[in-house]
Amino acid sequence: MKPIVKLLLEGGSLNAAQLAQVLKLSEAEVNRQLDELKAQRVLLGFRPVLNLAHEDSGVVRAVIEVRITPERGGGFNRLAERISRFDEVESCFLMSGGYDLLVFVNGASLQKVAAFVSEKLSTLEGVLSTATHFMLRAYKEQGFMLEVKTEEAERLKVTP
Amino acid sequence: MDSSRYIAKHIVNLPKSGIRDFFEIVSKMKDVISLGIGEPDFDTPWHIREAAIYALEKGKTHYTSNLGLIELRRAIHHYVEKNFSVSYRPEDEILVTVGVSEALDIAFRALVNPGDKVMFHQPCYVSYSPSITLVHGEAIPVPTYAKDNFALTAAALRAAWQPGAKLLVLNLPCNPTGGTCDRAQIEAIAKFAVEKDLLVLSDEIYSELTFEGVHTSIASLPGMKDRTIFLHGFSKAFAMTGWRIGYACGPAALIEAMMKVHQYSMMCASILSQEAAIEALVRGEDGMKKMRDQYHRRRDFIVRRFNEIGLKCHLPRGSFYAFPDVSVTGLNEKDFAVGLLQAEKVAMVPGTAFGANGSGFCRACFATSYEQLIEAGNRIDRHVQSLAKK
Numbered sequence: 001m002k003p004i005v006k007l008l009l010e011g012g013s014l015n016a017a018q019l020a021q022v023l024k025l026s027e028a029e030v031n032r033q034l035d036e037l038k039a040q041r042v043l044l045g046f047r048p049v050l051n052l053a054h055e056d057s058g059v060v061r062a063v064i065e066v067r068i069t070p071e072r073g074g075g076f077n078r079l080a081e082r083i084s085r086f087d088e089v090e091s092c093f094l095m096s097g098g099y100d101l102l103v104f105v106n107g108a109s110l111q112k113v114a115a116f117v118s119e120k121l122s123t124l125e126g127v128l129s130t131a132t133h134f135m136l137r138a139y140k141e142q143g144f145m146l147e148v149k150t151e152e153a154e155r156l157k158v159t160p
Numbered sequence: 161m162d163s164s165r166y167i168a169k170h171i172v173n174l175p176k177s178g179i180r181d182f183f184e185i186v187s188k189m190k191d192v193i194s195l196g197i198g199e200p201d202f203d204t205p206w207h208i209r210e211a212a213i214y215a216l217e218k219g220k221t222h223y224t225s226n227l228g229l230i231e232l233r234r235a236i237h238h239y240v241e242k243n244f245s246v247s248y249r250p251e252d253e254i255l256v257t258v259g260v261s262e263a264l265d266i267a268f269r270a271l272v273n274p275g276d277k278v279m280f281h282q283p284c285y286v287s288y289s290p291s292i293t294l295v296h297g298e299a300i301p302v303p304t305y306a307k308d309n310f311a312l313t314a315a316a317l318r319a320a321w322q323p324g325a326k327l328l329v330l331n332l333p334c335n336p337t338g339g340t341c342d343r344a345q346i347e348a349i350a351k352f353a354v355e356k357d358l359l360v361l362s363d364e365i366y367s368e369l370t371f372e373g374v375h376t377s378i379a380s381l382p383g384m385k386d387r388t389i390f391l392h393g394f395s396k397a398f399a400m401t402g403w404r405i406g407y408a409c410g411p412a413a414l415i416e417a418m419m420k421v422h423q424y425s426m427m428c429a430s431i432l433s434q435e436a437a438i439e440a441l442v443r444g445e446d447g448m449k450k451m452r453d454q455y456h457r458r459r460d461f462i463v464r465r466f467n468e469i470g471l472k473c474h475l476p477r478g479s480f481y482a483f484p485d486v487s488v489t490g491l492n493e494k495d496f497a498v499g500l501l502q503a504e505k506v507a508m509v510p511g512t513a514f515g516a517n518g519s520g521f522c523r524a525c526f527a528t529s530y531e532q533l534i535e536a537g538n539r540i541d542r543h544v545q546s547l548a549k550k
Contacts, residue, residue, distance in 0.1 A: 006457070007457075007530075010454060010457070010530070011529075011530040011531075012529075012530075012531075014530060014531065014534075018530070018531070018534050021461075021534055021537075022461050022530060022534065024464065155197070156183070156187075156197070157183070157186045157187055157192060157194040157196060157197065157507060158179055158182055158183040158186050158187075158194065158196035158197065158507060158509060159179070159183075159196070159197050159198040159199055159401075160177065160179050160198050160285065160286045160287070160335075
């Protein structure tokens with residue numbers, strides 16, 4: 001793994017100037033490396049991780065198990081990519097086991113997610129069945145614990 | 161009534177830890193970036209904590225064998241054999257203690273007659289010299305030097321040696337210097353110990369945090385197992401400082417002698433900590449290596465920063481401490497540390513807290529986040545520059 005990638009994963013939210021200092025590079029060089037990683041599609045982007053329970057907009061999230069028919073020549077890929085392109089789809093994975101695709105969907109309301117499943121997803125040619133599970137509550141999001149107050153454990157400032 | 165007249169003489173004369181004084185100043189200040197800690201910034205990995213919670217749920221709330229849980233001693237046997245190339249019998253060569261601190265204390269109590277001489281290298285962990293005084297032994301410090309990257313040399317040992325010296329305490333890698341010895345240096349120390357008939361107490365608490373080369377335990381060298389008490393624990397590598405759990409391994413007769421003191425003073429280590437320790441040894445290696453890798457990269461950064469700033473700093477091969485030389489500022493280590501704290505709110509521990517020959521140095525712990533290290537580096541830089549202008 002490249003040093004800059006390691007540091008991004010480990011350092012959390014360091015800015016380009018801080019990255020530059022740790023890696024002993026110029027800020028321009030850090031930005032160049034980040035651009036290169038983006039161009040190579042190694043680094044896909046940065047997004048804030050929100051606690052959606054605190055969001056007034058009230059996002060509804062669902063996980064959908066999708067069974068599809070593989071196609072000669074293309075396997076699952078063409079249909080998986082087609083499904084992934086919908087704005088509602090947050091992530092999409094090909095799975096082993098009882099179904100083929102696991103699709104994470106966001107919607108503004110239950111109805112909107114339901115409509116997406118019944119009108120868009122299940123009507124696609126090649127989709128055999130869907131099983132939709134609505135998420136009730138998040139406990140951990142992208143590595144962050146939710147609802148757990150991160151109270152600073154009492155630590156001494158100087159110890160032997 | 162003056163109640164202090166009841167205090168034993170050797171306690172009255174025992175100096176307060178230099179860290180204590182500094183702690184008093186720091187603890188009254190707000191928003192300090194502290195490089196003054198002597199522990200990992202990570203909390204104990206969750207699987208280890210969870211194992212302790214489970215043990216509590218299962219009603220594991222009783223005394224254990226004085227020696228410690230046999231399952232833990234077996235796990236220690238395997239771990240030490242695999243990682244230190246020396247094999248101890250779980251039945252009678254391993255004693256589970258309340259941290260290495262207790263192990264060291266009961267070793268001194270079991271081995272030192274009043275007036276016996278105990279050699280140890282300095283700068284060193286704050287408790288070595290007082291612990292020797294507490295058992296009425298005579299402490300003989302052996303200096304280590306920046307020019308040797310604070311490795312202990314046989315030559316320094318020979319120069320400090322006095323007739324009647326009985327014990328040699330080693331702490332490699334070393335708190336506060338991060339210095340350690342390569343195999344050849346350890347072999348030379350072992351040869352010296354044999355020549356002078358010294359028993360070695362080897363505190364290897366930082367051994368997993370060795371960044372360059374391979375850690376060599378003196379106990380693993382030919383003939384040395386019989387004259388070494390190997391001390392180790394979970395605090396640093398597994399981020400378990402608050403659990404107070406460690407162990408001593410050595411010849412059965414010596415472990416039995418230490419056990420006598422341990423059974424009357426401590427009974428046994430906390431069963432919950434012992435249960436957690438089993439989990440750490442059996443399933444904790446990956447998590448431990450991940451933490452070590454992070455310390456390694458942070459070390460590279462902070463040591464480079466100190467040298468850029470003009471505070472000459474050797475590359476500590478182990479531990480999570482950097483030990484920069486601050487004498488270039490024209491100030492002694494204490495004035496520098498206090499000035500830095502007041503001007504820039506960064507805490508480093510003056511080197512003399514770890515013995516007289518820590519003079520001119522400060523200890524900076526790099527077991528903290530990148531943000532804090534970057535900011536601390538910038539503040540120290542600013543402070544050193546402002547001192548240069550004066």
